Amino acid sequence: MEGATTRRGLLATVAAGLSALLGAALSVPFLAALASPARRDRAHPAGQDASSGFIPVIQIWDLPKGQPKRVEVTADDVDAWARQERRVLGAVWLIKISREEVKAFSTTCPHLGCSINATASGYGCPCHTSAFSPDGQVVGGPSPRSMDPLEVKVEKDTVLVRYARFRQGQARREEI
Amino acid sequence: MGRLGDWFDQRTGHRALARHALEEPVRGGARWAYVFGSALVVLFGLQVLTGAAMALYYSPSATDAWASVNFIQNHVWLGWLTRGLHHYGASAMVVVAGLHLLQTLWFGAYRSPRELNWLTGLALLILVLTFALTGYLLPWDQKGYWATQVATSLIGLAPGVGDSAQRIAQGGASYGNLTLTRFYAAHVVLLPAFTSALIAAHLWLFRRHGVTTPPWMSEAEGEAKKETFFPKQVALDAAFAVLLVAALAGLAARSHGGELEAPADPSSQYLARPEWYFLPLFQLLKYFHGSWELVGALLPGLALLFVAALPFLHRYWSARKPAMARSLAWVVTLGLAGAGVLGVVADRQDAADPTVAKLREQADREAALAERLAAIGVPVTGPLDLYRNDPLVWGERVYTRKCQTCHHPCSNDPYKGDPCLEGYASREWIAKLLRQPASKYFFGNSRIDEMDPYTGEDATLRALVEFLYWQGARKDADAALAAHGRELFESEGCGACHTLDGKGGGDAPDLEGYAGESWLAAFVRGPGGPRFYGDKNKMETFDHHKLDDAEVAAVVAYLRAQAQQPVKFP
Numbered sequence: 001m002e003g004a005t006t007r008r009g010l011l012a013t014v015a016a017g018l019s020a021l022l023g024a025a026l027s028v029p030f031l032a033a034l035a036s037p038a039r040r041d042r043a044h045p046a047g048q049d050a051s052s053g054f055i056p057v058i059q060i061w062d063l064p065k066g067q068p069k070r071v072e073v074t075a076d077d078v079d080a081w082a083r084q085e086r087r088v089l090g091a092v093w094l095i096k097i098s099r100e101e102v103k104a105f106s107t108t109c110p111h112l113g114c115s116i117n118a119t120a121s122g123y124g125c126p127c128h129t130s131a132f133s134p135d136g137q138v139v140g141g142p143s144p145r146s147m148d149p150l151e152v153k154v155e156k157d158t159v160l161v162r163y164a165r166f167r168q169g170q171a172r173r174e175e176i
Numbered sequence: 177m178g179r180l181g182d183w184f185d186q187r188t189g190h191r192a193l194a195r196h197a198l199e200e201p202v203r204g205g206a207r208w209a210y211v212f213g214s215a216l217v218v219l220f221g222l223q224v225l226t227g228a229a230m231a232l233y234y235s236p237s238a239t240d241a242w243a244s245v246n247f248i249q250n251h252v253w254l255g256w257l258t259r260g261l262h263h264y265g266a267s268a269m270v271v272v273a274g275l276h277l278l279q280t281l282w283f284g285a286y287r288s289p290r291e292l293n294w295l296t297g298l299a300l301l302i303l304v305l306t307f308a309l310t311g312y313l314l315p316w317d318q319k320g321y322w323a324t325q326v327a328t329s330l331i332g333l334a335p336g337v338g339d340s341a342q343r344i345a346q347g348g349a350s351y352g353n354l355t356l357t358r359f360y361a362a363h364v365v366l367l368p369a370f371t372s373a374l375i376a377a378h379l380w381l382f383r384r385h386g387v388t389t390p391p392w393m394s395e396a397e398g399e400a401k402k403e404t405f406f407p408k409q410v411a412l413d414a415a416f417a418v419l420l421v422a423a424l425a426g427l428a429a430r431s432h433g434g435e436l437e438a439p440a441d442p443s444s445q446y447l448a449r450p451e452w453y454f455l456p457l458f459q460l461l462k463y464f465h466g467s468w469e470l471v472g473a474l475l476p477g478l479a480l481l482f483v484a485a486l487p488f489l490h491r492y493w494s495a496r497k498p499a500m501a502r503s504l505a506w507v508v509t510l511g512l513a514g515a516g517v518l519g520v521v522a523d524r525q526d527a528a529d530p531t532v533a534k535l536r537e538q539a540d541r542e543a544a545l546a547e548r549l550a551a552i553g554v555p556v557t558g559p560l561d562l563y564r565n566d567p568l569v570w571g572e573r574v575y576t577r578k579c580q581t582c583h584h585p586c587s588n589d590p591y592k593g594d595p596c597l598e599g600y601a602s603r604e605w606i607a608k609l610l611r612q613p614a615s616k617y618f619f620g621n622s623r624i625d626e627m628d629p630y631t632g633e634d635a636t637l638r639a640l641v642e643f644l645y646w647q648g649a650r651k652d653a654d655a656a657l658a659a660h661g662r663e664l665f666e667s668e669g670c671g672a673c674h675t676l677d678g679k680g681g682g683d684a685p686d687l688e689g690y691a692g693e694s695w696l697a698a699f700v701r702g703p704g705g706p707r708f709y710g711d712k713n714k715m716e717t718f719d720h721h722k723l724d725d726a727e728v729a730a731v732v733a734y735l736r737a738q739a740q741q742p743v744k745f746p
Contacts, residue, residue: 018414083553
């Protein structure tokens with residue numbers, strides 16, 4: 001009788017163990033697919049790097065001096081599998097200082113990512129009323145840091161911007 | 177932990193439910209023959225989980241479907257394994273469902289009062305096949321596209337309602353975005369919902385009537401040898417399922433995922449073949465023609481009706497003949513074996529057919545090419561524009577479609593086309609043209625017979641050839657020899673018909689810049705102009721309605737590249 005009990009116990013362990021193994025094995029594909037975007041190295045096909053270089057956005061003479069102008073950024077880009085020429089990546093605020101010098105700010109609010117407008121006193125975010133001075137410093141509202149500056153240069157009268165996105169909601173500026 | 181369990185149990189009664197599930201009596205004892213039912217549940221779970229994984233990426237549209245599946249296969253973490261498991265899992269469901277059916281049949285577990293177990297089981301089998309049919313199309317590759325067309329065309333054969341039914345099935349008069357959204361909705365929403373409900377009903381009915389005592393035992397013996405479902409039968413079921421899943425993973429690893437052919441191309445020549453479990457039906461259709469085709473399509477339906485009627489037939493006959501159960505089991509088993517034979521015949525016929533092998537090889541080549549071109553992303557306009565990623569590849573495709581209808585492949589035997597252009601404007605090709613312009617590979621089949629064969633010495637021929645070759649701005653042309661050829665052009669009589677001024681007006685095409693980029697582009701656009709054949713022209717004019725500028729440029733690039741290819745005719 002005791003032998004039968006031991007045998008039953010062993011079978012019970014085997015049954016439970018195999019079932020657990022099966023459950024784990026079946027979950028692997030879904031968990032891998034779910035977590036795949038966290039693996040940056042292989043999330044996209046090659047040629048995705050549209051946003052990493054300087055992108056021509058406008059001719060210098062089309063910018064009014066000293067006044068911020070919102071300019072679209074378009075570049076050849078791959079969204080997951082879909083390759084598109086001149087896809088709209090986003091927009092930037094450009095301020096012409098001189099014929100050789102331009103300042104650029106991201107139009108994305110560092111708070112929670114709404115789009116920043118130009119206001120009478122500088123810039124402001126309509127979502128949560130963060131306010132920024134003309135040189136991008138926070139002067140009011142919940143934004144944890146000033147507007148995100150972007151690298152910009154002028155070559156042969158063409159303004160080029162290195163478009164970038166930043167992590168939101170924190171004081172430290174961190175490119176993503 | 178125990179207290180939390182108590183709290184939960186007081187509210188849900190989950191312990192009693194688990195006991196009820198695990199302590200199910202198995203009459204006659206646990207055995208390997210009973211593992212197939214739960215293996216099917218495990219396989220369904222596998223399909224749900226791998227399917228959900230792919231649904232995170234898959235996009236059901238004619239422009240995106242192929243690209244997203246290719247993305248799953250090549251860019252998602254373990255995506256190839258997920259696709260492979262889903263692909264082979266579908267086949268495994270058909271196999272295991274077949275085994276489950278045979279086990280039920282030979283153990284007599286379909287007999288009264290289990291008629292509804294049998295019928296819900298058959299309905300589930302049909303659902304499994306419908307899953308396979310709808311899933312096959314989703315990658316929008318050549319195989320799925322063309323094989324599924326056959327199924328929806330069969331629907332169209334139905335008398336009276338055929339046309340409407342076909343439109344409903346495919347979301348319109350022809351295949352496109354609406355076909356994909358429809359098949360996708362069926363595959364991931366409707367069919368899983370029906371299947372889950374039917375599995376629940378099937379299991380409920382099974383528990384209601386219990387395990388059938390094996391036919392070689394008396395009821396008393398079965399009752400004496402009774403065991404509970406847990407632990408032994410659970411252990412056997414789990415062991416089989418683990419082996420099954422491991423085998424599927426092995427198959428997926430061997431082929432590195434599921435097959436993905438080139439993107440669906442409605443204009444292409446493709447040999448449609450269904451997945452293996454539909455091969456018997458496919459073979460059957462070969463034997464029925466014209467109005468009999470409908471009979472071929474209905475025959476499997478009649479067989480299915482017979483199988484569905486089995487419990488009722490048994491009840492009717494067994495009163496007279498007690499051994500009826502065995503006879504019926506034999507009939508169905510032999511029927512299945514017959515279907516298997518049909519499938520093997522279909523496979524053998526294909527294996528023995530060189531045309532099939534050739535088309536198969538071409539399909540594999542195109543699949544590899546599409547995958548390579550997709551490495552930098554698929555154009556938003558759809559995967560067929562992938563080929564525009566590479567001008568030579570695209571040029572060949574345009575050439576195959578638009579030019580090869582007259583300029584046949586040189587390997588055609590007997591050759592009945594206009595001048596064969598493989599190896600076009602290479603030195604060898606030009607030399608052959610000069611020596612035998614009336615050959616069937618040049619103007620023999622056209623109605624242009626005014627060019628005399630060149631009968632001069634090989635040395636002067638070489639100089640003339642070099643001169644013409646040099647016209648095409650070839651980097652490897654010998655300028656000195658070409659200059660000598662230029663002198664011979666008039667003295668050897670070429671200039672009597674051919675001009676060299678870029679304007680033409682002679683009896684034969686002007687040869688300035690012959691086979692160069694602008695010469696070829698102008699020729700394709702207007703072979704009947706004074707610069708070329710004039711009113712002697714027999715070739716179609718490819719204006720902007722037939723080829724856009726980019727397509728002409730691609731064809732020109734392809735033809736230019738031919739000068740580096742060997743000539744493929746004697």
